[in-house]
Amino acid sequence: MATVGSRGDFEPYVALAHALIGAGHEVSLAAPTDAVALAAGVDAKFTEIDLEVRAVFRSEQGRRWLAAGDVDAYLQGIAAMMSGAADSIARTVLAVAGECDLLVTGVNTEDYGLAVSQAHGIPVVLGHLTPWLMTDEFPQPLTPQAVPPGVPEREYHRETHRMAEEIYWAGKKDDVNAFRAGLGLEPAPSAALTWTCDLGLPTLQAFSTEVVPRPREWGRENLVTGFWRLPAEVRRRVGEADVPDGLADWLAAGPPPVFLGFGSMPVLDPARVLELVVAAAARTGLRLLVGAGWSDLTGLGELPDTVRLVGEIDHDWLFPQVRAVVHHGGAGTTAAGLTAGRPTWISTVFSDQPFWGDRVTRLGVGGCGRYLDLDLDHLTYALGEITTDAVAARAAALGERLRREDGLAAAVRALTGPTR
Numbered sequence: 001m002a003t004v005g006s007r008g009d010f011e012p013y014v015a016l017a018h019a020l021i022g023a024g025h026e027v028s029l030a031a032p033t034d035a036v037a038l039a040a041g042v043d044a045k046f047t048e049i050d051l052e053v054r055a056v057f058r059s060e061q062g063r064r065w066l067a068a069g070d071v072d073a074y075l076q077g078i079a080a081m082m083s084g085a086a087d088s089i090a091r092t093v094l095a096v097a098g099e100c101d102l103l104v105t106g107v108n109t110e111d112y113g114l115a116v117s118q119a120h121g122i123p124v125v126l127g128h129l130t131p132w133l134m135t136d137e138f139p140q141p142l143t144p145q146a147v148p149p150g151v152p153e154r155e156y157h158r159e160t161h162r163m164a165e166e167i168y169w170a171g172k173k174d175d176v177n178a179f180r181a182g183l184g185l186e187p188a189p190s191a192a193l194t195w196t197c198d199l200g201l202p203t204l205q206a207f208s209t210e211v212v213p214r215p216r217e218w219g220r221e222n223l224v225t226g227f228w229r230l231p232a233e234v235r236r237r238v239g240e241a242d243v244p245d246g247l248a249d250w251l252a253a254g255p256p257p258v259f260l261g262f263g264s265m266p267v268l269d270p271a272r273v274l275e276l277v278v279a280a281a282a283r284t285g286l287r288l289l290v291g292a293g294w295s296d297l298t299g300l301g302e303l304p305d306t307v308r309l310v311g312e313i314d315h316d317w318l319f320p321q322v323r324a325v326v327h328h329g330g331a332g333t334t335a336a337g338l339t340a341g342r343p344t345w346i347s348t349v350f351s352d353q354p355f356w357g358d359r360v361t362r363l364g365v366g367g368c369g370r371y372l373d374l375d376l377d378h379l380t381y382a383l384g385e386i387t388t389d390a391v392a393a394r395a396a397a398l399g400e401r402l403r404r405e406d407g408l409a410a411a412v413r414a415l416t417g418p419t420r
Contacts, residue, residue, distance in 0.1 A: 002030040002093045002113055003106030003127075004082070006053045008332035010035040012129055012206055012228035013106065017044040019231075019408040025416060030096045030109075032085075041237035047096050050088035051081070079171025082108060086175040097122055102415065104204075107132055110192040111176040114201075119183035125415060126203040129331045130352045132193055133203065133222060135215035140164040141355035165194055204411050207331070210401050211338060211359055223414050226407030227335040235314050243317070244310050254287055256323040257308075258383060261291030261315075261333065274303070280379045281306040286387070289322065316340070324386040324395075326379075328371065329353030338365065341399020343386035347371045365395040 003013045010031045017027045018041075027044040029035075033052040040046075082089070093112040097103045103124045105113030110126050117124035130141050136154035139145050143160040147153050169191040177187040188195060196203065205224040214224050235241040251257070260277060274290070281288045281304065290309045303309060315333065319325060319340035327333045329346035334356040337344045344366035346357035357368025366386050369378060385391065 001027065001104040001106075001127075002049075002089075002096060002109040004032050004049060004051060004053075004085070004089060004108040005106065006330070007034065007038075008330035009106060009108070009129065011038060011230055011332055013104075013127070014038050014042055014044075014234065015228045015230040015408060016104070016127070016411055018042045018234050019412050020415070023412050023416060028096045028099055030092045037238055038234070038240075041234040047092050049085065049092045051085035053081075078108075079168060082172055083175050086172075086179070090175075090179045104415065107193065110196070111172065111188065112179060114192040114196065115176070115180045115183055115185060115188070119180075119185055124201060126192070126196055126201065127206060127411075128203055129206045129228075130355065131205060131207065131212055131215075133205075133215075133218060134158065134161045134194070134197060135217060137213075137215045137217075138358075139355070141352035145354050145358040165191055169194075202414075204414060206407055206411065207335070208402055208405055208407070210398060210405075211335075211363065223410070225410035225414065226405035227339065227402070228407050228411065229316070229335070229339065232314075232316065235316075240312070240314055241317065244313070247308070247310060250308050251289075251321055256321060257287035257289040258387070259289045259291060259318065259322045259325045259327075261325070261327040274307075274309075276374070276376055276379060278304060278307055279376050280383060283376070283380050284383050286323075286383060289318075291327075324366075324383075324392075326382060326386070329356045329368065331356060334360070335402075338395070339399055339402040341396040341403075343388075343391045343395045345369075345382040345386045347374055347382070363394070363398060365391060365398055 001013050001017060003010050013029065013031065014035065017029050020027050021043050028047065029039055029044040030047045030049055031039060032049045034054050036046070036048060089109060090112050093105070093109055094116055097113065097116045098120065100122065103113050103117060103122050104127050105124060106127055113124050116122060132141065136158045139157050140160040140163070142164050147156045173188070180186070180188060200219065200221055202221045203223070205222060206228045207224065208226045209224050232241060277288050277290055287306050290307065291313055292309060292311050315336035319337055319342050322342060324343040324345070325337040326345045326347060327337065329348045331352060334344065334346065344360050346353060346360055346366070346368040347370070348354045348357050348368060349371045354368070360366040361368055367382065369382065
């Protein structure tokens with residue numbers, strides 16, 4: 001398996017590696033430097049791709065992507081990041097795939113995975129954590145989700161998929177086709193995302209139809225499995241199941257708090273964010289638990305008893321104990337909050353986050369807004385929206401349905417069943 005991206009991109013693949021090993025298979029996993037610590041929790045052969053996504057997001061360049069907040073800037077930025085690591089990605093995917101009978105690749109490595117598959121006859125399966133495949137039932141996840149006035153809905157949806165792929169492919173086709181030439185292959189006519197549909201290659205869609213209904217035009221080869229959730233056993237192995245000192249006591253000392261988390265999105269103005277959270281707690285009377293994720297929010301002064309700060313933490317342990325969640329809208333954090341049955345407000349930065357925000361809103365289990373618009377009035381409004389009884393009831397019902405699904409088991413069956 002090969003994947004590149006932030007924590008939300010590689011954690012599900014670590015979970016899938018663990019499930020495949022548990023089913024008796026040998027797994028080699030290629031992922032960026034950021035994944036080293038988590039991958040140590042599974043018995044896969046790990047090969048490091050020379051790319052540290054956290055460092056890129058924290059760099060001046062990464063901060064410009066955040067500030068821009070538009071799809072062109074994001075796609076061009078990601079293409080630049082991938083281009084800088086293209087040699088390492090290509091070499092690593094080729095090395096890992098050469099030892100295997102089946103290659104599973106994430107969206108950012110699938111062009112290289114498809115090339116290796118075609119050059120060496122190794123079957124390939126694309127694993128998508130967000131619904132990237134073409135459809136006219138919803139917009140491409142990186143593009144604006146609202147249909148412009150006067151534009152036919154299905155026409156707009158399909159055009160957004162074409163537009164995003166053109167921008168993405170323009171930024172990486174030279175690197176990919178240079179790699180293909182080195183393998184003796186003809187240039188690719190398009191990104192693997194488009195080409196795989198024409199070729200009818202299998203994909204695993206690692207989300208739930210309870211959250212994203214299956215598009216009617218997707219073929220049988222595109223299997224929607226359900227979310228790939230990291231088992232608690234893996235978290236324990238790498239020390240991520242440890243509860244921060246005093247947190248359990250703080251949770252028990254009052255009503256369930258609302259969790260506010262930033263995941264892999266670095267906070268550009270930490271002092272302002274904490275001031276905002278303290279003011280929102282005072283205005284609403286709610287207890288607020290702030291998850292810093294990849295950001296450093298320490299050393300910014302004393303906090304009132306109604307506000308607590310934690311670093312990276314096990315969402316599967318924490319979320320059932322909170323009243324609601326506010327976060328950036330990464331696919332993994334969204335899945336964790338909804339599976340826990342908690343009302344969700346998504347404060348989007350870029351990437352597929354607006355898509356997940358739109359899903360949450362359509363389901364009636366929360367809402368969404370832009371992180372750039374996050375001020376005291378906006379946060380107060382969001383907290384009010386996700387702490388109503390009606391939203392809580394709908395979120396709880398959705399969580400019950402999601403907990404009955406086993407996306408990892410479905411993926412293992414698809415990858416290792418009789419047809420494989």
